Each structure stands twice: as C-alpha cells, then as structure tokens.
Amino acid sequence: MKKLLVALSVLFVCFAATAVVAAPPIRIGGLFAVTGPASFLGEPEKKSLEMLVNEVNAKGGVNGSKIELTVYDTQGDVTKAVQLATKLIKNDQVVAIIGPSTTGETMAVIPIVEKEQIPLISCAAGIKITEPAKRWVFKTPANDHVAAAKILLHAAKLKQKSLALLTVSDSFGSSGREQLKVLAAQKGFTIVADEVYSPKDTDMTAQLTKISGAKPDAIICWGTNPGPAVITRNLKQLGLKIPLYQSHGVASKKFIELAGADAAEGVMLPAGKLAVYNRLKQNEPQMPVLQAYDQAYKKSYGVEASTFGGYAYDGFQLLLGAVKKVGATPEQIRNGIEQTRKMPGVSGVFTMSTTDHNGLDLSAFEMVRIAKGDWELAN
C-alpha cells in the first residue's frame, strides 16, 4: 500500500512538473538552399534563424513555449523544395515555414502551403511571390522594383537619360530586367542596350564592348556575385568611363573584395541598410535592429552579418510578433503577420495589409557609392 502511494505521488509530481514546464512547443520549419548554387543565400539564412531560435529559447521561449526549429536543405532545387515542404507540414507538423531562398522554389511551394493552410514567409525577392497577394504567403526581401526605382531616381537626379542594361539570365536577373524596362519606360528613360550574361560566364567584355557602342549615359548591371564583380573589372580593363550601377544583389563587402577596390571605385548601388548602418543617422528606426543583428551574428559566427541572412531574421521577427500578439496556430500566425504595422526589421520597416504581403517601400534601400574600398552614402 505504501509503495503504491509513493508510486502514485511520484507519478503525480512528474505529471504536474511537465504540465508546468512544457507548454506545447511551437514547431516551425526552415527551407533554405544551404548548398548548391544559391548557398550564398541559404547559408546565412539558416545560421541567422538558428541563432535567433537559440536566443529565444535561452530566454525561456515565447509565451512559455519553446520553439522547435527544423531546417532542411533544398539545394536550390524546386523538386526537393516541394518534397521538403510537404515533409515539414505532414511529418514535422510545423505551424509556419520560413523560406525558401529563391523565387523559383517559392513559386513551387506556394500551391502546397495554400492548400495545407500553413503560413509561408519567403526569403526570395521575386515580385510574383506576393503580387497578387496570396492568403498564406508573405515575403521579407524588398521587391526588385523598389531597388530598380531607387536606381532610376538616382539616375534622374544625375540627368542620365539613356541607359544600358546588363542582366544575368537567372530568376534574379530576369525579374530585375523586367522591372527596369517597365519603370524606365514610365519615367522617360531610353534603353539603348539590353544585354544578358549567363551566371557562369567569366568574361563580359563582349557585352560591354557592344554596350559602349550604344553610348549610354550609365550602365545598370543586375546580378549576384561573381558576375557583377567580373563586369566591374572588365569595364575598368576596357578603360570605359561610363557610370556603373549595380543591384542590391551585391550589397556586401564580398563584392568589393572580388572586384578589387580599384575597379569598384565609384560604382553605385541600392543597398539594404545593414551594409551602411554605422553611417546612418542615430534616430533611424531600424538602427537598434541592425546593430543587434550584426553584433549577435559576429559573436555567434565570427563573420559580418549579410543582407541575405537578414531576410530570415525578419521572417522570424514577423512570426514571433504574430505569436506574441495573436497566437500560435497557423491561422493566428497568418492573421498576426498581416496585422504587422511599422515593425523595424533588417530589410526595412514592415507594414503589412491584406493586399500587401511584403510591406516595404522605397526607404528600404539607401543609395551607396563605393569609395576607397568602402561604402559611402551617395545622396
């Protein structure tokens, strides 16, 4: 009898203890291209997300619940992205997914999350992802046309009329090319050359020679490393004195390193504020977030934080805000994210609405110029 009593009381204590400590964990999923051609996106995204989840869990979780993160590597492959999204939803029972890293993968995953009603916060920039707005799909990087508009605004200020485009033939480049053409036509620019290069090309002098024949006032290059760095070097080698704009896709120190400080001198580009935060005014609303992210990332991984990792950082903050404010079911998270107003993040200040599932505007970028191997504000 005594034994039974002891056993019972032990059981009871155990039960009570688990009931107090473990509110059910919140399961979230991450889908990133950690390896493969888009690893420059996926790797910092994965690291940022893991860092944040550890941080939150160390502080006791959110509303008493720990966060359980499952990250899968899509290798940048759409078929794998679809399989792994299904796995996250059906096997791991996640309430929300952050990722994938590229536009193609995101477009492939959208039909699944819409059907299964799980909120997806994409880390890809393509405009098609949130335009038109889909019920369960959000994204954190600013639309490409925001960066394009920023460049054209700057070009108009410098009275540059005729432009040459040099874009990479992947989803990032073709989206930028499309947006640039539309916006340039609207704002009265003439496009005198429209050249394309392939992501693996190692020499672009042919395209640049052709462009120089068209005598543009400025060249706009749209791509991610290493292509744009090659172009910057080629331009210098050819001795052409045409002003060069790059896209936000190369807004990291890596670009200056690859192109060489000498060749990169004077190149202008719209950059997320992370790259230049220590040059911004102190009353900038994003300042605390940028500083916190950069310092935490440096402490955890020993390297500078990148704009790309910031996409996952913002995704997690949106999710966290929604869980705190509304609740932790997929439906509540979705509603919570949509109600986000003026949330400062790494990529900009987010204000979502039923029709805008990106929530960023022109202020997401700063126009910067490269001078002596470092950034300076171009305004």
Added chain:
Amino acid sequence: MKREVVKFIIFAALVMLAPLPLKQSYLLNVLVFVGINTLLAVALNLLLGFAGQISLGHAAFFGMGAYLSGILTANFGLNPWLIIVLAAVTVGGLAFVLGFPILKLKGHYLAMATLGFGIIFYIVFNETIGLTGGPSGLPGIPNLAIGSLTFDNDLKNYYLIWGVTLLTILLCVNLAHSRIGRALRAIHDSEVAARVMGVNVRLLKVQIFALSAAISAVAGSLYAHTMTFISPTSFGFNFSVELVTMVIIGGLGSIYGSFLGAALLTLLPELLRAFRDYDIIAYGALLVFMTIFMPGGLVRGIPDLMLFLWSRLTGKRGGNAQTG
C-alpha cells in the same frame, strides 16, 4: 517468359500495395517522384543499357514534355491528356530527326553531342521568357482530371504515375524479350556483327532513341501536372547526369535495376539526412563504393552481396571445423 510475367505481377502488386501503410505521409510524396524517376531511368536504360548508346541530354526531353504540357495547358487551356500524347509524339519525332546525325557518332563524341543539345534546350527554357516564364518558372499548371476525379493529392498522383510507369515497364519487358530486344543487345556487343546478321543498325538505334525520348516526354508531362509548377533548373545538365547514374547504379540492361537505381537515388538523400551536414559526403562515398564493388549494378550486386555474406558465414564455420 513465364518467369518475367511472375516477376512483373509481384512487382506491380508491391507497388500497388505500398501506399497502404503510408497513408498520407510525406514518404508517399517522395514515392511519387520515385515513380517519375523510374519512368525516366527505364527510358534511358533502353538506350544506354540495351542499345549501348549514351545520352547526356535526356533531361532536355523530360523538360520539353514538361514545358509543352505546362505552356499549352496553363496558357492556352488545351486538354491536358491530348497534350501528353501530342508532347510524346512531338518529342519522339524531334528525337527521330535529331537521331540520324547524332547517333552516327560513337563513344565520347556521342556523349558530347547529346550533352550539347541538352545544354541548348536548357538555354532555350531559360531565355524564351515570354513562353516559358524564364528562370522564375511557369506557375499555374492544372492537375490532371478524369471527369470529376482530379489528381490533386499524393495518393491519387501515386496511382496515376505508377500506373503509367508499370505500363511502360511492361512494354519495355516485352520489347527486351522480342526480336528488337535481341537486335539491340547485338548492337551493344558489336555493331558490325549485328549488321552482318541483317539488323538495320542505324534505323533501329534512331527508333529506340525516339522511343526513349517519347517516354521521357510523358514523364515530363506527368511531372508538370503533379508539381503544377516548373522551372528550368529541374531540366539541366545535372539532372541528365543523375539519370545516367540511376541507370548505371541500378544495373545496365535491367529494367527492374532501373527502378532500384531511381528509388535509391531519390530516397538516399532522405535516409542520409541523419548525417546532417555530412550527408553529401556519405552520398558520394556510397556511390563510389557501389560502383567499385557492384560493377553490375544493384540488381546483380545485392544478390551477390547476400550470397557472399552467406558463404562467408557458413564458410567460416566449415573452415573452423577443418582446422579444429
């Protein structure tokens, strides 16, 4: 022949029963893609395993099927079933025409030529943005449907795709055991000898190339309707190489070997996820191990391995008895 019938029936029964324990889990989704890859591997095996002609451009035929189905149904609203047939005929026809000049080449030169057209089509998928949507892909492809039955979940797609795959396997088993199959093997061993025996080598090679391409196109169409989204990265050079790997790992000239190869290469990344960040190393190491120790592919390697282990086990006992 009777043995072949029994083998096929057992295989088909296993395939049909496989989803029962799985219900709606994620694995079912992976098995759908195993089905598509099996279809592709069987198609390539006809060419590579039986006729002994390499193709490093089969992803292009797969892609053409996918894009024909995708574009004509998503943008023009045509009947998807009709398009699958149309895509198979068009791609098969194109391969037939391409086959005459290309299949004159041998060995490395044939590999180069097929590699070349694979890359050309990859560039076409990427650059004709108006039609294919370019690198950002082509969304909004409808699911297949018969009347009110829409193939919109994994279970339905599983039966649809495996139905087609089983039919194709049946066709290929028959083909392999027919006069054509024997002629193909003769070409594989010696083209001159085959010609001497009265086989129209040139025509037969081109025909099997066209058939292989047509089956790949059907796989492409099914892939497009299952995924409802396609983008060029799925149809690049890497995938062509992956297909060749499936056929070789599975066992050249064995139809069920193609299934084993496709299943292994599709499922292996899932099984190796336990290795976390080192999964790619484990994957590579396994492939190297298999090609070194199972040169006949899985289909011969697995029985050999079992036999070896068995003899080792029993042999050791025998050896001990002798020395003792």
